[in-house]
Amino acid sequence: MSTEKKKPAQGGPAPLPVAGVPATPGITLLPTAGRAAPERADAARNRRKILDAAARIVSEVGPEAVTMNQVAHASGIGVGTVYRRFGDVSQLLWALLDDRERQFQEAYMGGPPPLGPGAPADERLHAFLDALVDRVIEQRELLLAAQAAAPSARYTSGAYLAMHTHVALLLSRLRPEANGALLAHLLLAPFSPSLMHHLSVERELSADELKEGLNALLNLGG
Secondary structure, three states, rough: OOOOOOOOOOOOOOOOOOOOOOOOOOOOOOOOOOOOOOOOHHHHHHHHHHHHHHHHHHHHOOOHHOHHHHHHHOOOOHHHHHHHOOHHHHHHHHHHHHHHHHHHHHHHHOOOOOOOOOOHHHHHHHHHOOOOHHHHHHHHHHHHHHHOOOOHHHHOEEEEEEHHHHHHHHHHHHHOOHHHHHHHHHHHHHHHHHHHHHHHHHHOOHHHHHHHHEEEEEEHHH
């Protein structure tokens, strides 16, 4: 991930590997996004600054180039505080993934319509898939690294199970006679980080083009 010397961390999630590093057995693709632990207001502000700075650096140079010193400088938080809060770069990147997943879940479970409750099921499904395109593209490099760690772990992660349940519920309202659980898996399959990387980077398709393709796929059944 980085050549910067890391301080040892106590516990925490398994390290997030980069390409060429053997997968770690039993690693979870994404932490289960749930309710965050309570924290002091100043600690919450510092955490937000650190995660936002890390997100900017990842978007600019990729996860492999992230260092704790960079994040500390970009966030205006002391490097010792950054280490105490997150331990090392890999744990910081896992926290960033979990943070983005939590925000996404809050949006589709309780945010304004059409992504959140209050809109018809078909509008919510289209909005969800559009938002998922944006999220996967934004977090593409981190998700690719996680997929390299354990390719099949995506399907048992808390993040995927929450999305699958949401999509299956919407599909059951639209097509009560169909196997909603199966269709949900098939609808989420194109969001594999490796496929999204291939389409958006190697094939140079824009987010709008990907969204149009998914909407066309949804409409194939008439």
